[in-house]
Each structure stands twice: as structure tokens, then as C-alpha cells.
Amino acid sequence: xxxxxxxxFPVTRPGKGAGGKTGLWRVYRPVVNYQKCVGCRxxxxxxxxxxxxxxxDKVRVDYDYCKGCGVCANVCPVKAIEMVSEQ
Amino acid sequence: xxxxxxxxxxxxxxxxxxxxxxLEVTGKKTVLVVPASCTSVILGDTQGGQPSTVPVIHSxxxxxxxxxxxxxxxxxxxxxxxxxxxxxxxxxxxxxIGFASLSGAAERNENILxxxxxxxxxxxxxxxxxxxxxxxxxxxxxPSGKKEFKKPLPLIxxxxxxxxxxxxxxxxxxxxxxxxxxxxxxxGFRYIxxxxxxxxxxxxxxxxxxxxxxxxxxxxxxxxxxxENGEFRLTSISKVLVxxxxxxxxxxxxxxQGRFSKMTPEEVKALQDYVDKMWEEIREMTKK
Numbered sequence: 001x002x003x004x005x006x007x008x009f010p011v012t013r014p015g016k017g018a019g020g021k022t023g024l025w026r027v028y029r030p031v032v033n034y035q036k037c038v039g040c041r042x043x044x045x046x047x048x049x050x051x052x053x054x055x056x057d058k059v060r061v062d063y064d065y066c067k068g069c070g071v072c073a074n075v076c077p078v079k080a081i082e083m084v085s086e087q
Numbered sequence: 088x089x090x091x092x093x094x095x096x097x098x099x100x101x102x103x104x105x106x107x108x109x110l111e112v113t114g115k116k117t118v119l120v121v122p123a124s125c126t127s128v129i130l131g132d133t134q135g136g137q138p139s140t141v142p143v144i145h146s147x148x149x150x151x152x153x154x155x156x157x158x159x160x161x162x163x164x165x166x167x168x169x170x171x172x173x174x175x176x177x178x179x180x181x182x183x184i185g186f187a188s189l190s191g192a193a194e195r196n197e198n199i200l201x202x203x204x205x206x207x208x209x210x211x212x213x214x215x216x217x218x219x220x221x222x223x224x225x226x227x228x229x230p231s232g233k234k235e236f237k238k239p240l241p242l243i244x245x246x247x248x249x250x251x252x253x254x255x256x257x258x259x260x261x262x263x264x265x266x267x268x269x270x271x272x273x274x275g276f277r278y279i280x281x282x283x284x285x286x287x288x289x290x291x292x293x294x295x296x297x298x299x300x301x302x303x304x305x306x307x308x309x310x311x312x313x314x315e316n317g318e319f320r321l322t323s324i325s326k327v328l329v330x331x332x333x334x335x336x337x338x339x340x341x342x343x344q345g346r347f348s349k350m351t352p353e354e355v356k357a358l359q360d361y362v363d364k365m366w367e368e369i370r371e372m373t374k375k
Contacts, residue, residue: 015136019095026098045260046297048104050092065092069099069286070294083294 017065022049026068028083030061036080043072043081094138096129099286099293101257101300103129103138105204108260109173110141112267113200116170117141118158122151122185124177125211126204148184151176152192155199163198171200171271178205178219182240193247193276200270200277203240206285214288221308222361223354225290225346232349236361241280245314250275253313253322256282258300262323266313273315282309290345299343307334307362310369319372329370337362 037058044052044059051066052059061072073081089110096103102125110117119141121127130143137143146154151174159172181189181203192199208226209215216226218238225232245252251273255263263281270277284300286293303309304324311325321329328334337359341347350358 012137014091014138014140016091016138017093018091018131018136018138019093022093022095046104048096048099048101048296049094050088050090050103050107062092067098069296070292071099071296074294075297 021064022067023064026063026066026086028068028070029063029086030066030068030070030072030081031084032059032061033080033082034058036078038078038080040077042075042077046075047072089140091136091138091140094129095131096125097285097287097293099296100125100129101283101296102126102204104260105257105263105281105283106139106175108264109175109202109267110139112264113171113173113271115141116167118155118162118170118172119143120146120151120155120158120172120174122146122174122176122180123148123211124175124180125206126175126177128211148180149188151180151185152188152197152199152201155201156192156195156197159198172198174199174201176201176203177209177211178203178207178240179209179217181205182218182238189244190247193244193249193278196249196275198274198276200267200279201244202279202281204281204283205240206283206288207237208285208288210285210288222358223341223347223350225349226288232347232354241278241312241314244278244280245317247276248317249278251277251313251315252280253278254280254282254309254311256300256304256309256311257284258297258304259311259323262311266322269313269315288346290348291343295343299340302335302340302343304328305335306337306340307366308337308340310366312369319369321369321373329366329373331363331366334362334366 039057051062090107155172155174162170214226216228221237223232253266311323312321
């Protein structure tokens with residue numbers, strides 16, 4: 001019997017969602033207005049959660065993990081991201 | 088992406104972004120040593136998977152620089168000279184509880200990169216005052232505002248004659264990353280002090296994190312500089328702020344934060360005078 005079989009090693013591996021589906025915390029949802037978006041990627045640069053993803057020269061939001069803090073809406077130079085209530 | 092989404096940080100907390108920006112520069116060959124802090128919670132494994140893509144050592148409060156010294160020595164013995172050992176500590180773990188071992192590691196000039204993310208109180212345990220809490224700030228242990236000024240920790244570490252000391256801000260990511268890049272290329276003890284706004288602790292809206300960090304630099308409360316082998320140099324936007332007319336009044340920074348809401352006009356004036364005096368000292372240092 002090898003050591004690995006009977007002994008439990010508390011090893012963690014990298015994985016998304018260490019805190020669960022953090023999108024459930026959200027009160028306001030960021031919605032990108034693609035008519036206004038100029039693709040500067042300021043939101044991608046400053047999103048604290050890395051939930052802004054690059055997509056076709058512009059961006060989209062990973063709603064599974066976005067916590068709805070609103071940093072992206074505030075740093076957007078053309079105000080193309082709107083915070084909409086989740087209700 | 089070096090730091091994965093879905094971690095346990097509060098909404099608007101800049102720590103995941105700061106770690107992502109750090110790991111983007113230092114790369115896969117990095118070891119993080121994290122003493123007890125908010126980051127211990129964020130890096131914790133609750134649902135089967137940790138957000139960090141590099142190995143992490145969780146350490147006791149006062150032991151992180153000593154553990155990092157040991158890891159750096161062991162990596163050197165193995166011939167892994169290109170690996171970076173990073174201590175990622177909060178302001179309490181750096182300036183108060185862990186200060187003795189920080190000072191010891193700096194004096195021995197260990198080959199580690201020490202990053203202090205400064206959210207200006209013990210936020211993890213419920214917003215208690217620390218040595219790095221600024222003047223006039225509300226915390227649960229200073230209900231009428233702190234009466235002492237913030238400890239000038241980057242300058243204290245620079246007095247140990249270490250090769251590299253820098254301050255950074257999350258609002259100036261390129262400046263922060265270039266400092267990490269420079270620190271990575273230097274051997275010896277490197278120290279980066281990073282201002283990290285905390286929405287629940289500083290009492291401001293979660294969406295204003297970057298604006299608050301930017302205002303801290305623009306009002307001169309948080310100067311961006313680096314000290315390389317004793318040579319003092321202002322970086323980024325702080326270069327122009329030596330001139331007082333270019334700086335915004337500190338009220339612009341205090342206004343958005345609930346923790347400063349109880350400050351009287353006299354206290355605001357005292358803080359403004361303190362900031363102006365600090366910049367006079369900085370002007371003297373840049374002349375050298």
C-alpha cells in the first residue's frame with residue numbers, strides 16, 4: 001500500500017469560484033452598451049475580479065462571478081456601462 | 088489571468104487586481120508568503136480550488152519575512168535563482184505586529200520582495216486602528232477619529248539602506264507594474280508599499296475604489312516615489328505635485344469617505360498642513 005492511498009493530503013489546486021458563485025452577491029448588474037463602447041478596455045484593466053472578458057474588440061461580463069461593485073461603470077471614459085438593478 | 092475570479096474578496100476590493108498585476112509581472116515562478124490578513128481569507132479554499140495560480144504559504148502574523156527568508160535560501164540552494172519570493176502582507180502585519188521580523192529581514196538584506204498592501208486599519212477583524220491609520224480617521228477603536236499621524240513606513244524601511252523601496256497606488260497600474268518589474272530585476276530586499284482602498288472600512292461606495300486611490304495621489308496624501316540605492320525619485324503624476332498649486336486640497340479626498348465625516352475644519356487644516364510639510368521634506372529629498 002503506497003503512502004498516497006491511505007493518507008489524506010490537504011492539497012488545493014487553482015480553480016475559479018473559491019468563494020462560490022460570487023455572482024449571487026450582486027445587487028446591481030453591469031450592462032455594456034455596445035453603441036457607446038469604444039473598446040478602450042479601461043474596465044478590463046481595473047475590474048477587481050477579472051470578470052470583464054475581452055470579446056470581439058470590445059468586452060463582455062462574466063455574470064457567474066461578477067460581484068456588481070460598479071468599478072467598471074465608474075472608470076469607463078464614455079459611460080458605456082450602466083448599473084441595472086437585479087430585482 | 089494569474090488570479091482567478093470568484094474569490095471571497097468584498098465587492099470593490101482591489102486586492103485581487105493587485106495580486107493579478109503582481110503575478111502578471113513576476114510570472115509562474117513565484118512563491119507567495121501571506122501572513123494573517125484579508126488576503127488569507129481571499130486565498131482560502133472554501134469550495135474546492137484556490138484563486139492563486141502560484142504556491143502560497145499561509146504564515147503567522149510576525150513570521151512572514153522570516154519564512155520568506157528561509158524559502159529564498161532553500162531556492163538558492165536548489166539553484167532556482169530566477170524564482171521570486173513575495174511577502175504579501177497587510178499594514179498591521181507590516182507596520183505593527185510583523186515589524187520586528189520585517190526590520191530583521193531588511194537588515195540581513197534577504198533576497199525577497201516585500202509588498203505591503205495598505206488598507207489603513209485591521210480590516211479583516213472588523214476595522215480596528217493600526218499604526219498606519221491616517222489622522223482623523225474613524226475606526227471601531229478610534230470612534231472620534233484618530234489623533235496621531237500615519238507612520239511613514241516606506242521611509243523607515245528605506246533607512247535600513249535596502250536596494251529598492253517604492254510606493255504605488257492601484258489607480259496607477261502601469262506605474263505599479265513597472266515598479267514590480269524593476270524590483271524583480273534587483274537582488275536583495277525590495278519593498279513596495281501599495282495603497283489599497285477598502286470600501287467597507289473606509290466607508291465609501293464600492294464603485295469608487297479607483298477614484299479614491301486616484302484622489303489620494305492627486306491631493307498629495309499619497310506620494311508615488313521610489314528610492315533606488317538611496318537615490319530618491321518621484322514617479323508618475325507625483326512629479327508635478329511638488330508645486331503646491333498643482334495639488335488638490337485634501338477635502339477632495341476626505342469628502343467621499345465616511346471615516347473622515349466627523350473631522351472638524353481645524354482637523355482638516357491640521358491634515359493639510361501635515362501634507363504640505365511632507366511635500367517640503369520630499370522637495371528637500373529630491374534636491375539631494
